[in-house]
Amino acid sequence: MSSPSLSPFLRGVSCFACDRPHDPRALLGVCSACGLPLRVDYDLAAVRAAGTLTLQALPHRVPSLWRYREVLPLLEGDETSLVEGFTPLLAMGEHVHVKDESRNPTGSFKARGMAVAVSMAKLLGARSLSAPSAGNAAGALAAYGARAGLPVTVAMPEDTPRAFVEECRLYGADVRLVPGTISDAGKHLREHGPAGAFDVSTLREPYRIEGKKTMAYEIVEQLGGRLPDVVLYPTGGGTGLVGMWKAFDEMEGLGWIAPGKRPRLVSVQVTGCAPVVKAFDEDAVRTEPWADPHTRAYGLRVPSPLGGFLCLRALRETHGTAVAVSEEAMEQGTRELAARSGIDVCPEGGAAWAALALLRVRGFVQADDEVVVFNTGTGLKYR
Secondary structure, three states: OOOOOOOOOEEEEEEOOOOOEEOOOOOOOOOOOOOOOEEEEEOHHHHHHHOOOOOOOHHHOOOOHHHHHHHOOOOOOOOOOOOOOOOOEEEOOOOEEEEEHHHOHHHEOHHHHHHHHHHHHHHOOOOOEEEEOOOHHHHHHHHHHHHHOOOEEEEEEOOOOHHHHHHHHHOOOEEEEEOOOHHHHHHHHHHHOOOOOEEOOOOOOOOHHHHHOHHHHHHHHHOOOOOOOEEEEEOOOOHHHHHHHHHHHHHHHHOOOOOOOOOEEEEEEEOOEOHHHHHHHOOOOOOOOOOOOOOOOHHHOOOOOOOHHHHHHHHHHOOOEEEEEOHHHHHHHHHHHHHHHOOOOOHHHHHHHHHHHHHHHHOOOOOOOOEEEEEOEOOHHHO
């Protein structure tokens, strides 16, 4: 069997932590040397020289994440797509915008990562797929697996709202409900999952980051080439935070943004599960497992994120911060943002909105700062 053809701009895959190179033509999980996440890199000088990926050229392209083809690993025609990405950036006053990821297929930002991850897994020879999830990732994997014609097994905490469970079953996935948290669901799949299934867990393969990073490209494009001052991002596993951090580096290499200019990234968590916030406040370089995690924002109930060390690097390198809001503040933020915007706000989006108010009080966000707040999915599945 011949090797698959990948993007001519794909330079290689290496470890975020130890820089060990890996063969991008093989199905890749974590680093074979240290077990930490892998990074996909592109020949940005060649992309820039080609002159095709410019802000001026983008309005003529397909309104999906695939409009940034030159910084994605696949050739055109090899993607498994449900037309994901290019979600609206809605004004909420003079200096505040909400990036509404509920408009994606399956109703959340998880569609972005799964579109690229499933596309690459199929292209590189995977025969079946599996992942643990707090809810939205499972629905996205089930949908994209169905689109790709690949069997899917997902494991979720047994208290996950039924809408997430039934969504996965509708798409034909094998659903396992497991006592505990997403960490327990992951352990279940490693010990009892289907033999040979390719694991597309958060940061346990390199391409979900590539889908999620397109959120940053869209923000810059939708702001007419400007960078916001602050980006507030609800953080569970942290793939999107890491992806946007990576994307801003790429945009500098492409000449889209000035050298060294970055938005201040903010990791938003809840007081019932805040490993990134705790590590940031303690000036630690990695997160520690959070004991007894609890919150209604199931996407934030990730007690031991594999990429916690990368989230911390992203926050510190951009002069950002990490903040935890209470369950009550999250609920109030959800209702307030929905009532003011008409957006179907999920609890994680409500947490981000509540965090904005808190950061204004603390002085981290000034009145004239341009701010982007993420609503990561639909609230309908939580009801």
